[in-house]
Amino acid sequence: MxxxxxxxxxxxxxxxxxxxxxxxxxxxxxxxxxxxxxxxxxxxxxxxxxxxxxxxxxxxxxxxxxxxxxxxxxxxxxxxxxxxxxxxxxxxxxxxxxxxxxxxxxxxxxxxxxxxxxxxxxxxxxxxxxxxxxxxxxxxxxxxxxxxxxxxxxxxxxxxxxxxxxxxxxxxxxxxxxxxxxxxxxxxxxxxxxxxxxxxxxxxxxxxxxxxxxxxxxxxxxxxxxxxxxxxxxxxxxxxxRERLASLDAFCVEFDEPVEWAVFTLWFTMLLARHGDGILRVKGLLALAGVPQPVVLHAVHHLVHPVLHLDAWPGQSGAEQSHAVPRSRLVFIARGLARDTVADSYRRLCRHLQTAETVR
Ligand SMILES: [Zn+2]
The missing domain is CATH 3.40.50.300 (P-loop containing nucleotide triphosphate hydrolases)
Incomplete structure (x- = not known):
């Protein structure tokens, strides 16, 4: 060679x-x-x-x-x-x-x-x-x-x-x-x-x-x-x-269930409206209910890019990983925003919508 x-x-x-x-x-x-x-x-x-x-x-x-x-x-x-x-x-x-x-x-x-x-x-x-x-x-x-x-x-x-x-x-x-x-x-x-x-x-x-x-x-x-x-x-x-980096948090929010697109966009719009100034970057892979392929999400401050559809979940072409259930994962880089605040707000919205559904 x-x-x-x-x-x-x-x-x-x-x-x-x-x-x-x-x-x-x-x-x-x-x-x-x-x-x-x-x-x-x-x-x-x-x-x-x-x-x-x-x-x-x-x-x-x-x-x-x-x-x-x-x-x-x-x-x-x-x-x-x-x-x-x-x-x-x-x-x-x-x-x-x-x-x-x-x-x-x-x-x-x-x-x-x-x-x-x-x-x-x-x-x-x-x-x-x-x-x-x-x-x-x-x-x-x-x-x-x-x-x-x-x-x-x-x-x-x-x-x-x-x-x-x-x-x-x-x-x-x-x-x-x-x-x-x-x-x-x-x-x-x-x-x-x-x-x-x-x-x-x-x-x-x-x-x-x-x-x-x-x-x-x-x-x-x-x-x-x-x-x-x-x-x-x-x-x-x-x-x-180094001080500026120390003031930033990078964290990952995972979702147990596939997300409903309508619910997700409602939540994400509200999140950016409230915290967009402090959100330097969001990127992630979403498992949408009823859609086998992952969706890639990118946002910078208040700007959300049109989502991209990947052909398959990355890392799942190998036989050994084919049984893994894909999970939505969003990575945040933010200042003054905690992981729990983000995760809780999504859960609260889902509960709220479920309650509203039951009442109707
Ligand atoms: Zn550096």
Whole structure:
């Protein structure tokens, strides 16, 4: 077996919560491209779902969950990359020729770049091909105002892909494009056209990763850090980033019974009306009563995306899992909202509707 590359190119795909990174990757990682790609998915929270949503792809997928890759899991990232490389060398995994690293929407890219460049073993096996940042055209102004991570992701990008451009009105979209160009003049900015997805993610024109330039753009010395601090140290996650993460909760709500679509939408609309400002992200798989296929739900703040129907429940193609009863699962990333509040509100609504039914 011959290996195509001695140094494996890595595309870092970042973008704030709900911007559509997984959707983009699901579209790109099909067929030969999937077989040729190792995918690292980082999720913030106790339940990883993105790797399921990306689907049953023929790719080597490593899930780094339960923490943020840019601050809490840098050691895990390094271990995952070195282990992937040695398993590939031993022929234990397909001889992929590229790595795609999907970060959580809350991560800042600079510390990830520092992990890739700063570790001698990792940097001898991998090189950064490009940083692709997906920007949500609808929620960008709100995310920019509330989350410094949004700006860090935009500042670090070689390519910026605008998602949901069709949902934004033209003047707002053009204003966003102008401000992105000012924030990061070096990046190529384009609205997402499905035709370009593969070339942007899988074979981006190699960007010369001028490290000094990257540090200048994204790693300006922080308060309290001396100007002559080593460049790699300047790329470490800011303490404020860890504090912000600590103020967020990620939790999963499961539903015992298949959900009635009408009841679910009523409940979910009420939940977002009441708590939407504090809900950064909801995504999940729903088992609808009477529907064998799962439905994928995505919401960011008050915006709920049209649901997607999957052909089958992920992870259930294997014979050993075919008896599992699919359960609806929603993963929330929120501030100031408890799991019990969410779960109780659904149960209360169901009880209320049952009572109303009986009375009638
Ligand atoms: Zn982090």
């Amino acid at each position: 011959s290996l195509a590359y001695d140094v494996i190119p890595v595309t870092i795909v970042t973008g704030f919560l709900g911007s559509g990174k997984s959707t983009l990757l699901a579209d790109v990682l099909t067929g030969d491209a999937a077989r040729d790609t190792a995918l690292l998915v980082n999720e913030f929270g106790e339940v990883g779902l993105d790797h399921l949503l990306i689907g049953e792809i023929q790719t080597q997928t490593v899930l780094l969950d339960n923490g943020c890759i840019c601050c809490a899991m840098r050691g895990e990232l390094k271990d995952a990359l070195t282990s992937l490389f040695s398993r590939r060398a031993r022929g234990e995994v397909p001889p992929f020729s590229r790595v795609v690293l999907e970060t959580t929407g809350l991560a800042t890219p600079a510390p990830i770049v520092a992990t890739l460049l700063g570790d001698r073993v990792v940097s001898s096996h991998y090189s950064i091909r490009a940083i692709v940042t997906v920007v949500d055209a609808v929620n960008a102004p709100q995310q920019r105002a509330a989350h410094p991570e949004w700006l860090a992701q935009v500042a670090a990008a070689d390519r910026i892909v605008l998602s949901k451009a069709d949902l934004a009105d033209t003047p707002a979209l053009e204003a966003l494009e102008r401000s992105l160009a000012q924030l990061n003049p070096a990046a190529r900015i384009a609205r997402r056209t499905h035709a370009d997805d593969a070339s942007i993610v899988l074979d981006p024109a190699a960007t010369a990763h001028d490290f000094a330039d990257f540090v200048r753009r994204t790693g300006a010395p922080r308060a309290g850090m001396r100007n002559d601090a080593p460049p790699l140290a300047r790329l470490d996650a800011a303490p404020a980033h």
